Amino acid sequence: MQLINPTYLWAMLALAVPVAIHLLSRKEGQVMLMGSLRHLHETTSQQFRGLKLNEVLLLALRLILLLLLILWLAGLSWIKSEKEKWVVFDRSLVNQPQALELADSLVSRGYEWHWLADNFPRRELTPAPVTNYWSLMTDLKSKHLEHGIVLSANRAVDFQGEIVPLPDHIDWQTIEMPDTSGIAYQIPYPDRTVVRRVNTSSVQTELVTDTVESAIDGPGIDSVRVAIITDKNHNEDARLILATIAALQKLPALVTTSDQKNADWIIWLSNEKIPDVPTKILFSEYTSSNPLLERVSFSRWRLNKLSTETILRQNFTVQLADLLTSNPAISQAIDAYDRRRLLPPPSDEIRNVATYLPTEPPVNAGLLILLVIVWMAERIIAFLRKQ
Numbered sequence: 495m496q497l498i499n500p501t502y503l504w505a506m507l508a509l510a511v512p513v514a515i516h517l518l519s520r521k522e523g524q525v526m527l528m529g530s531l532r533h534l535h536e537t538t539s540q541q542f543r544g545l546k547l548n549e550v551l552l553l554a555l556r557l558i559l560l561l562l563l564i565l566w567l568a569g570l571s572w573i574k575s576e577k578e579k580w581v582v583f584d585r586s587l588v589n590q591p592q593a594l595e596l597a598d599s600l601v602s603r604g605y606e607w608h609w610l611a612d613n614f615p616r617r618e619l620t621p622a623p624v625t626n627y628w629s630l631m632t633d634l635k636s637k638h639l640e641h642g643i644v645l646s647a648n649r650a651v652d653f654q655g656e657i658v659p660l661p662d663h664i665d666w667q668t669i670e671m672p673d674t675s676g677i678a679y680q681i682p683y684p685d686r687t688v689v690r691r692v693n694t695s696s697v698q699t700e701l702v703t704d705t706v707e708s709a710i711d712g713p714g715i716d717s718v719r720v721a722i723i724t725d726k727n728h729n730e731d732a733r734l735i736l737a738t739i740a741a742l743q744k745l746p747a748l749v750t751t752s753d754q755k756n757a758d759w760i761i762w763l764s765n766e767k768i769p770d771v772p773t774k775i776l777f778s779e780y781t782s783s784n785p786l787l788e789r790v791s792f793s794r795w796r797l798n799k800l801s802t803e804t805i806l807r808q809n810f811t812v813q814l815a816d817l818l819t820s821n822p823a824i825s826q827a828i829d830a831y832d833r834r835r836l837l838p839p840p841s842d843e844i845r846n847v848a849t850y851l852p853t854e855p856p857v858n859a860g861l862l863i864l865l866v867i868v869w870m871a872e873r874i875i876a877f878l879r880k881q
Contacts, residue, residue, distance in 0.1 A: 577640035677712035721757035
């Protein structure tokens with residue numbers, strides 16, 4: 495047994511009304527014709543001997559009638575589905591009143607709250623951040639659900655891999671997050687601080703560079719230390735590399751030269767054997783392939799023959815900057831602000847959550863028939879007893 499709209503149970507307070515009416519009502523006495531009032535004496539001893547229930551059977555029928563009406567309005571259902579109904583909530587929306595209100599309304603209608611995270615934890619548990627919407631949707635499809643409603647921010651950074659079509663019993667609702675901005679990171683120079691700000695909305699995310707006199711509150715990054723190892727056969731390549739690193743100083747990236755021992759990167763421009771060290775190495779190797787930079791292993795990149803023409807044509811300065819300054823912490827900081835969103839996953843039919851929120855309780859045929867029978871019995875008895 496379940497109730498679709500349990501808030502109607504407050505109407506049970508109205509059961510006190512017919513009880514009060516019956517308590518306060520008095521049945522009329524029998525009228526007797528008297529020829530004379532000469533021998534009658536006025537008395538008050540039996541006029542109000544307490545209040546008694548008048549017509550107990552009729553009162554019971556009216557209370558039952560009112561109770562059945564309340565249960566019908568509350569959507570009493572005798573058969574409960576074995577499958578569950580879930581509202582799956584994206585953690586990114588915890589500060590969005592619209593999303594919280596919608597989720598709470600679904601919970602009040604019998605849906606269970608689960609977080610959009612691995613294993614779909616319940617509301618009282620702390621969820622992990624979303625890693626991939628598609629994998630979560632694949633897991634959700636395997637759940638034994640009657641209906642599922644996903645309330646998601648649809649952040650583009652959280653989609654990875656191929657699209658997963660959703661079945662008919664799962665509906666994906668996108669809640670647009672407000673525009674925001676913040677500091678992604680800052681780079682301290684000797685005479686200034688370069689600040690990279692993130693401005694993001696549902697359609698775009700942009701990085702804006704500001705220069706301030708001193709450091710401000712916010713995450714910072716250290717300089718990237720590069721050691722250049724060369725010989726006389728690679729003097730021209732070394733000269734072009736140094737010129738490129740000098741050009742990087744105009745970008746919001748701090749790249750400095752260092753010795754091999756303290757370097758984050760080693761640029762190996764020599765015919766000698768490359769050392770077996772854990773440091774990331776960009777080594778020179780001339781090939782007939784077109785790319786100037788090519789990754790060959792986890793920590794090794796190959797550098798092709800350099801020339802002024804190829805540097806300009808293939809935009810080598812930007813490629814080298816992306817390679818040397820790649821920082822997972824920076825990417826995570828930017829992704830945390832990113833509000834760009836994708837459209838909901840495809841389904842056979844686009845529906846709105848409102849179509850699954852009944853505004854009126856479903857008709858319970860058995861309860862409705864019983865309600866009519868009790869009402870007819872009450873009317874007949876009331877007519878016969880003139881109540």
